[in-house]
Amino acid sequence: MTYEEAVAYIHSISKFGVKLGLENMKKLLEMMGHPDRSYKIVHVAGTNGKGSTCAMIDSVLRAAGYKTGLYTSPYLEVFNERIRINGENIPDSDLVKMVDYVKPLAEQMVKEGYNHPTEFEFITAIALKYYEIQKVDIAVLEVGLGGRFDATNSVERTDVSVITTIDMDHMKTLGNTIEKIAFEKAGIIRNNGLVVTYPQKDEAMAVIEERCRELSARLIKVDMASLRVKKATHAGEVFDYKHLKNVEIGLVGMHQVLNAATAIEALWTLEKNGVSISEKALLEGLKCARWPGRLEVLREHPFIVIDGAHNPQGASTLAKNIKDLFIYKRLILVIGVLKDKDVDGILNNIAPFADVVIATRPDSYRALDADVLAEMIKMRVKCQVTAIEDIGQAVRRAIELAGKDDMVLFCGSLYLIGHVREILRFDIIPTL
Missing domain, CATH: 3.40.1190.10 (Mur-like, catalytic domain)
Structure with missing residues (x-):
């Protein structure tokens, strides 16, 4: 075997x-x-x-x-x-x-x-x-x-x-x-x-x-x-x-x-x-001690941060830490969630802090489709919201949008964060 x-x-x-x-x-x-x-x-x-x-x-x-x-x-x-x-x-x-x-x-x-x-x-x-x-x-x-x-x-x-x-x-x-x-x-x-x-x-x-x-x-x-x-x-x-x-x-x-x-x-x-x-x-x-994927700062200028917040409490904690511990101009949020989670609770806690949102789809059969998630987000924010199903494309688009004083935050599911972390570490960050 x-x-x-x-x-x-x-x-x-x-x-x-x-x-x-x-x-x-x-x-x-x-x-x-x-x-x-x-x-x-x-x-x-x-x-x-x-x-x-x-x-x-x-x-x-x-x-x-x-x-x-x-x-x-x-x-x-x-x-x-x-x-x-x-x-x-x-x-x-x-x-x-x-x-x-x-x-x-x-x-x-x-x-x-x-x-x-x-x-x-x-x-x-x-x-x-x-x-x-x-x-x-x-x-x-x-x-x-x-x-x-x-x-x-x-x-x-x-x-x-x-x-x-x-x-x-x-x-x-x-x-x-x-x-x-x-x-x-x-x-x-x-x-x-x-x-x-x-x-x-x-x-x-x-x-x-x-x-x-x-x-x-x-x-x-x-x-x-x-x-x-x-x-x-x-x-x-x-x-x-x-x-x-x-x-x-x-x-x-x-x-x-x-x-x-x-x-x-x-x-x-x-x-x-x-x-x-x-x-x-x-x-x-x-x-x-290190524990990857939990409010992990992969890069500065711009900040590139990943976090596995996948429930309302986690999203609330993430939002508070982003507000208290970081200084940035715009928050570009890339989010993907599983459909069996409390999606409303997650979005209510983190979406209002974003200036730009990209909805994507975690690598799981339990994942919520990106376009469905995007519509749920639009009900809560007035900023630009885009659905990009492919994780790689969503990551690249977010990085393209970010200025050196901005923050790009990836969150919503560990199934998303693992994939994003691999793309960032081996494909995108080394070239920035």
């Missing part, structure tokens, strides 16, 4: 659909010999900020000398990004070997009367086994969707459960209220476990607190009173948190300060389970 065939096979598994429940995944882990028992686990759920928080935790652990596995989704440019060891993507050859290993087990499950693993279950199984084979010390696992029935929640135990900001997203699957969504996210909390949470809305926090009481889990909240931001620019932030002074992060946006504080609390909590992290490693790891 070649690398291309392996990735094609993984994607072909989507034909089996998505099924709620952990029975299948637990059976697969049993057949693999419970690989998750061989390393410590940090488990991260939430609506927004999961990836950034995972990246910061992973970076600090590496700075402290631990061998780490990082499992995230979706990927931006290459599939291998989803499974990393010490910051490096799984090599093509190793991915092929892992597909060859898990595929017969999935086929055996079907013979025994189980459902075929879903695509996400299959990838999760690869990651968990690969981390065992590579003898990682700690795996940082990002929840794919929700938490309670997510494939990552099939692991037997976690050393710390982390819940980032909770808001409205995936309502058809998780529920149409903050309380229902919070209940699903809180599904990663374990009996007598350690839980760290980002500052939540009252409704979400009440659900998390109740779940912790039910399971006798210890809850640690980010202490907003001890957080002081000292500097915030389009290059990153500097802040104090509790006894830590002048903490630097390169991830851009005020929300990343809160994600960093959440990561800090998770790392301190992890120390209760035998993980040693010096203050030097903590500060170094946070400073070095």
